[in-house]
Amino acid sequence: SQTIHQWPATLVQPVGSPLSLECTVEGTSNPNLYWYRQAAGRGLQLLFYSVGIGQISSEVPQNLSASRPQDRQFILSSKKLLLSDSGFYLCAWSLTGGTEAFFGQGTRLTVV
Amino acid sequence: AQTVTQSQPEMSVQEAETVTLSCTYDTSESDYYLFWYKQPPSRQMILVIRQEAYKQQNATENRFSVNFQKAAKSFSLKISDSQLGDAAMYFCASLVNAGNMLTFGGGTRLMVKP
Numbered sequence: 649s650q651t652i653h654q655w656p657a658t659l660v661q662p663v664g665s666p667l668s669l670e671c672t673v674e675g676t677s678n679p680n681l682y683w684y685r686q687a688a689g690r691g692l693q694l695l696f697y698s699v700g701i702g703q704i705s706s707e708v709p710q711n712l713s714a715s716r717p718q719d720r721q722f723i724l725s726s727k728k729l730l731l732s733d734s735g736f737y738l739c740a741w742s743l744t745g746g747t748e749a750f751f752g753q754g755t756r757l758t759v760v
Numbered sequence: 761a762q763t764v765t766q767s768q769p770e771m772s773v774q775e776a777e778t779v780t781l782s783c784t785y786d787t788s789e790s791d792y793y794l795f796w797y798k799q800p801p802s803r804q805m806i807l808v809i810r811q812e813a814y815k816q817q818n819a820t821e822n823r824f825s826v827n828f829q830k831a832a833k834s835f836s837l838k839i840s841d842s843q844l845g846d847a848a849m850y851f852c853a854s855l856v857n858a859g860n861m862l863t864f865g866g867g868t869r870l871m872v873k874p
Binding site for chain 1: 766793795803804805807810812851853855857860861862863864865866867869
């Protein structure tokens, strides 16, 4: 069966520090991968999505970047965190032609 | 680009009553799926119901049903016999196969009153 792992679950980082959030999918091949951010009590904002290794589409300009070094690995990064980067980050995957998207457990990031 | 709009930031319903959450979407594609996801306080995203765009019949899952109006690009969720456990954020979403875009609406917070 397919599973998605996202870590860490919570993270507190100082302003100006780097960030690396990792998401991996198991049990499937060539998934479409997504990173979303959710501010407190708000909706899901699509940050990046990827349809293949090395293929990254950015939806909004921001202080973040994404990479897909392997087929089932999706990494969200920042070189220098801002206070406004605080939020809840969700990774998700789907299959082309598939009928559903699946989500990780999320990472609660607090920038202090 | 795909857009999904939920015009109701908050809704409340009395336990055992029925509530309808609204959603409109916009896409130029013909091959897509629509979803309603539930996000409880744990923040885990739970699929409530799914609708294939090519199907005219409205999807139903127990107490949850949708009213899919393709021409109007409307996709509302009806919850019957509301239960306290239904209280959560509800997100409407579209998945377009061309480009594989998964787009969410802004969410509706549903409160259930005992």
